[in-house]
Amino acid sequence: MTGKVNKREILVEQNDEYIINMGPQHPSTHGVLRFELSLKGETVQRVVPHCGYIHRGIEKMCEANTYRQIIHLTDRMDYLSAHMNNEALSLCVEKALEIEIPQRAKIIRTILAELSRIGSHQLWWAAFGMDMGALTTFFYGMRDREMILDIFEETCGSRLLHSYICPGGLMHDVHPDFVPRIKEFITYFRNKLPEYDRLLSGNVIFTTRSKGIGKLSYEQAINYGVTGPSGRGSGFSCDVRIHQPYSAYDLVEVNEQLRTEGDVYSRYMLRIDEMWESMRIIEQLIELLPEDGFTAKMKPVLKLPAGSYYQRVETARGELGIYLISDNEKSPARLKFRSPNFSNLFVMDLLSKGHKIADLVAISGSLDLVIPDIDR
Amino acid sequence: MNGLLNYLKEIGAGIKTLLTGMRVTSGYFFSPKEIVTQKYPENRDTLKMFDxxxxxxxxPHTAENTHTCTGCGICENVCPNGSIQILTHKKENEEGKLVKQLHTHIYHLSMCTFCGLCVKNCPSDAIVFNQSFEHAVFDRQKLxxxxxxxxxxxxxxxxxL
Structure with missing residues (x-):
């Protein structure tokens, strides 16, 4: 018997590519996310994100909980915009039950959402500066965020995971100090926000590291479904607050912030602009706040009519969609979250191709990823 | 010559932005009134959490060792994580009737997510959240x-009576 043995070489790393893992324990991902990087020298060839390290099965857990109990699970997805997540589910349930909530509850919801947007952008600014090597920004961002957290703590009882907005309105009325404290915060932060520009936005090291890096074009932003400040930085007009106003956004003037460059710097500046815009929205809403009525009359057990419902809200990171299928039971038959971070994450490969490995942190930081929201 | 001029200009611009940032930080460095840091373990006595x-x-118990919990079990049902367990027993009241009464109200702090549904739904306002926040213990049984x-x-x- 004769045979022929062919020698075959299997190349795992082709064309001198060097594969390394960034994460799951990497300080710049702000959570447990692993990037599989393929490098050629110092240039990034390919980025493959591996998610699922903090998967808790929130969507499945929702199927075993009542609608009021689900609220505390939505907090734990995108913890920096907990109010918006609570609001999304509450709006979806109210849409299904065809309940109109009091005007005061609507306005308070919107104020809280805008405050948490500012707080989220402050934390992002603090951490982004730190990722880029400027530790000072971390302390300045955290200092200003403390005032927002105090407002939340006084009214909701907790600083991060509030569970305050519930189907039908709010858990309880706001604290009497709520309005004076917000007014105090706005006058304080109006003076402090220009400091952010002086510290980081104009810094020559920062601008050279961020301008022209990680370009996302208008078409790519739409194709990948990149929403929120990351999408608007590429000129994609995707603000749900303007296109489908919910809560009290139709009562006030909201200017959509848009920038067309699509690089790290434009995404950075857009978030600074959004903080100014959020302060303008809160100032308008404070004037409109009626005297009483924080919750609508609700049945003790919520049973949604059979059918499917969809509700979108704008969180600090983009568009959060909630798709709810009900079969007239106490808990949903299926609940799907369209989380903004999941879509935003998958442009990482596109953005970092051809850039140096040192730019990778700047790019992933500019997308403002919150990992628990990706994995859910 | 032009290249050198540009090079020097860039250095000048770099130093200028550096100084702009340094002016902010040094401003705080020389004004101790602006310090916002709390000295946490030392200020325990004065630190007061919001209501x-x-x-x-x-x-809450009164001075006569009484509470308002009827043992209805609403907080147990409404809790999303099963952190509350209510054990009841039948006991005679002053009219000689056997009535369901609270025996033990067990609270698992380790499972609680502080959503506040139990306190909100309690019909007799028998349970409240207190202001303690130092929950760390060495033995998890204590939770x-x-x-x-x-x-x-x-x-x-x-x-x-």
């Missing part, structure tokens, strides 16, 4: 607590 702060579940004090009874009944 609504969700610390730890507590059952399971019994909220009603030994020998305590329902408030209404206590009035009758």
């Amino acid at each position: 609504r702060f969700k610390g730890e579940l507590e059952m 399971t607590k019994v909220l009603n004090k030994p020998g305590s009874i329902l408030k209404k009944e206590a009035k009758g």
Whole structure:
């Protein structure tokens, strides 16, 4: 018997590519996310994100909980915009039950959402500066965020995971100090926000590291479904607050912030602009706040009519969609979250191709990823 | 010559932005009134949490060792994580009738997510959140607590006696 043995070489790393893992324990991902990087020298060839390290099965857990109990699970997805997540589910349930909530509850919801947007952008600014090597920004961002957290703590009882907005309105009325404290915060932060520009936005090291890096074009932003400040930085007009106003956004003037460059710097500046815009929205809403009525009359057990419902809200990171299928039971038959971070994450490969490995942190930081929201 | 000029200009611009940032930080460095840091373990005595702060579940008792919990079990049902267990027993009241009464109200602090549904839904306002926040213990058994004090009874009944 004769045979022929062919020698075959299997190349795992082709064309001198060097594969390394960034994460799951990497300080710049702000959570447990692993990037599989393929490098050629110092240039990034390919980025493959591996998610699922903090998967808790929130969507499945929702199927075993009542609608009021689900609220505390939505907090734990995108913890920096907990109010918006609570609001999304509450709006979806109210849409299904065809309940109109009091005007005061609507306005308070919107104020809280805008405050948490500012707080989220402050934390992002603090951490982004730190990722880029400027530790000072971390302390300045955290200092200003403390005032927002105090407002939340006084009214909701907790600083991060509030569970305050519930189907039908709010858990309880706001604290009497709520309005004076917000007014105090706005006058304080109006003076402090220009400091952010002086510290980081104009810094020559920062601008050279961020301008022209990680370009996302208008078409790519739409194709990948990149929403929120990351999408608007590429000129994609995707603000749900303007296109489908919910809560009290139709009562006030909201200017959509848009920038067309699509690089790290434009995404950075857009978030600074959004903080100014959020302060303008809160100032308008404070004037409109009626005297009483924080919750609508609700049945003790919520049973949604059979059918499917969809509700979108704008969180600090983009568009959060909630798709709810009900079969007239106490808990949903299926609940799907369209989380903004999941879509935003998958442009990482596109953005970092051809850039140096040192730019990778700047790019992933500019997308403002919150990992628990990706994995859910 | 032009290249050198540009090079020097860039250095000048770099130093200028550096100084702009340094002016902010040095401004704070020389004004100690602006310091916002709290010295946490030292200021324990003066540190006061907000009234609504969700610390730890507590059952308020009066001086006569009475509470208002009827043992209805709504908080147990409404809790999303099963951190509350209510054990009841049948006991005679002053009219000689057998009535369901609270025996032990068990609270698992380790499972609690502080959503506040139990406090909100309690029909007799028997449980509240207190302001404690230092929950760390060396033995996890200590995180399971019994909220009603030994020998305590329902408030209404206590009035009758």
